[in-house]
Amino acid sequence: MPQTPDTGIRVRGVSKTYGVKRVLDDVSFDIPAGTVTGLLGPNGSGKSTAMRTMLGLTIADAGSTTFDGVLFRDLAQPGRTVGALLDPGAHHPGRSVEDTLATAAILTGSPRERVGELIATLGLASAARRRFGALSLGMKQRVALAVALVGRPRHLILDEPMNGLDIETGDWLRSTLVHHAHTTGGCVLVSTHLLQELQTFADRIVVLSEGAIRYSGEVGDLTAEKNATAIAADTDLLRRALTTRGIPFSVRPEDGRFSVGIDPRSLSEICIADRIVLDELAEDRESISDLYRRLTRGQYRVEGDVFDPR
Numbered sequence: 001m002p003q004t005p006d007t008g009i010r011v012r013g014v015s016k017t018y019g020v021k022r023v024l025d026d027v028s029f030d031i032p033a034g035t036v037t038g039l040l041g042p043n044g045s046g047k048s049t050a051m052r053t054m055l056g057l058t059i060a061d062a063g064s065t066t067f068d069g070v071l072f073r074d075l076a077q078p079g080r081t082v083g084a085l086l087d088p089g090a091h092h093p094g095r096s097v098e099d100t101l102a103t104a105a106i107l108t109g110s111p112r113e114r115v116g117e118l119i120a121t122l123g124l125a126s127a128a129r130r131r132f133g134a135l136s137l138g139m140k141q142r143v144a145l146a147v148a149l150v151g152r153p154r155h156l157i158l159d160e161p162m163n164g165l166d167i168e169t170g171d172w173l174r175s176t177l178v179h180h181a182h183t184t185g186g187c188v189l190v191s192t193h194l195l196q197e198l199q200t201f202a203d204r205i206v207v208l209s210e211g212a213i214r215y216s217g218e219v220g221d222l223t224a225e226k227n228a229t230a231i232a233a234d235t236d237l238l239r240r241a242l243t244t245r246g247i248p249f250s251v252r253p254e255d256g257r258f259s260v261g262i263d264p265r266s267l268s269e270i271c272i273a274d275r276i277v278l279d280e281l282a283e284d285r286e287s288i289s290d291l292y293r294r295l296t297r298g299q300y301r302v303e304g305d306v307f308d309p310r
């Protein structure tokens with residue numbers, strides 16, 4: 001898809017603090033026109049807050065988001081420009097599915113026929129007259145998706161849209177999102193915890209941890225990433241050299257082997273500059289899951305045995 005400077009979604013320098021907690025720290029990333037971008041991060045890393053600030057639902061302390069060069073608040077037809085699914089439960093529990101969609105159609109200036117169309121496409125016919133509050137999680141998710149799609153928006157921002165969907169509906173959603181982005185030039189941003197799944201349909205990935213961007217780029221580049229593994233004669237020296245340069249790394253406790261987020265040549269250059277002796281230096285092509293774990297390590301990590309009878 002041809003790019004011009006003002007197409008796509010651009011998030012620039014967004015920060016948000018709640019009390020003393022910095023939830024987003026100078027977050028910047030692009031969703032180029034015609035791409036699906038996955039937003040990944042552990043629980044509480046700031047994904048939903050980032051999406052909410054993009055839409056002006058949470059006011060950021062600093063920074064901005066533009067849609068084809070325009071701030072959300074300045075969009076002439078916001079409902080036609082950006083469709084969002086943030087909280088699938090956030091619809092009136094007493095309203096029927098049909099009325100929920102009809103209200104969304106009015107708010108986005110969409111024709112009434114769009115409601116019937118979405119009810120059919122999303123398999124909601126048997127639930128059309130049921131109260132939203134009485135639906136199962138998966139059916140609520142389908143309704144929330146229909147609401148996001150009602151205005152035929154150019155861009156989509158979807159917070160964990162696969163949650164609760166059955167396999168067939170999940171497949172339909174993935175192919176619909178890819179088709180939309182690749183054929184219309186719109187942008188799709190999807191947050192999920194399903195890393196392997198994202199690898200099958202996203203063009204780009206943004207990794208958030210503790211409110212900061214740890215990676216932003218093509219899915220292909222991520223899987224092809226070449227990292228270095230090394231064993232240093234003096235572990236503390238290498239640890240210090242990497243820490244002061246802000247280079248992510250982990251150390252295997254059993255043998256002190258470093259896994260470093262740069263290629264072997266760059267690591268070798270650092271070691272020469274800092275006069276660090278290496279006993280071993282090798283290339284380690286890591287999987288997307290390994291990289292993700294390394295980038296987000298430490299934030300709300302779960303460990304230990306909760307069934308320990310002690």
Ligand SMILES: Nc1ncnc2c1ncn2[C@@H]1O[C@H](COP(=O)(O)OP(=O)(O)OP(=O)(O)O)[C@@H](O)[C@H]1O
Pocket residue numbers: 018023041042043044045046047048049050
């Ligand atoms: N309105 C709020 N007031 C205070 N703290 C908030 C508020 N909204 C979010 N937070 C905090 O901001 C941090 C990020 O939350 P957020 O919901 O954005 O994370 P997330 O990555 O979407 O998490 P999850 O994967 O669990 O949905 C959390 O520590 C959360 O408690």
